[in-house]
Amino acid sequence: MDRYEGFREFVGARQHSLMYSAYLLTGDSHLAEDLLQNVLVKVARHWPKLARSGNPEAYTRKALINEHISWRRRRKSAEYPQEDPPEQGHDPGDDTLHRVALQRALARLTPRQRAVVVLRFYEDRSVEETAGLLGCSTGTVKSQTHHALGRLRSLAPELAHLLHDTDTAGAEEIRR
Incomplete structure (x- = not known):
């Protein structure tokens, strides 16, 4: 075998x-x-x-x-x-601009905050699943999500309309 x-x-x-x-x-x-x-x-x-x-x-x-x-x-x-990622060329479309802005903002989050955002919004995991994968409580996941989204709003204000704490409709926009 x-x-x-x-x-x-x-x-x-x-x-x-x-x-x-x-x-x-x-x-x-x-x-x-x-x-x-x-x-x-x-x-x-x-x-x-x-x-x-x-x-x-x-x-x-x-x-x-x-x-x-x-x-x-x-x-x-x-x-x-x-340091900040190097400047990258991009298409003039809004989706591309959002992706570039989001990528730069994600790079500035703490590792734990970035992991929470990836698991919750890109992998579409529940709070409980995310807590299990990260080995922390659901409250920690919720607070890290809240802080990460707040930091993303300040780092990329042009994406603020896509970032909602309680509404996962913005998550679909983030994934694009």
């Missing part, structure tokens, strides 16, 4: 979604690839146990967030950007 039985299938089925989450956490496609690769190496080491537990995706997503936070804590590392 292959020690990694099912691992290749898991990665094949979930890679796109995990990569998208990694990109949203890092704000850079190359860093997202590195982040996901590091996490998948760790997941592969524990695959037999994870496969038996029945929910390897939850473990993988939690590991993705924890690894991202760990990277951010090691600010001295030259691999991870410490």
Whole structure:
């Protein structure tokens, strides 16, 4: 029996979604690839146990967030950007402008706030699911969401009309 039985299938089925989450956490496609690769190496080491537990995706997503936070804590590392992302060219369309503004604003959030925004609005997770993945209380998720949205409003006032604490209708706009 292959020690990694099912691992290749898991990665094949979930890679796109995990990569998208990694990109949203890092704000850079190359860093997202590195982040996901590091996490998948760790997941592969524990695959037999994870496969038996029945929910390897939850473990993988939690590991993705924890690894991202760990990277951010090691600010001295030259691999991870410490300053504002560089200026990027963009199309004149409103959607593109919103995406660029949101990407820059997300890059300025704390790692925990960014993780909450990604889980709640991009992955469309409930407060309870987010709390479980982050290993904190639902109250912490709610307060982090509130603070993150407030910070996004101040960092990108042009997106304020899309950011609502209690209304998830704005979440659809953010995802675009």
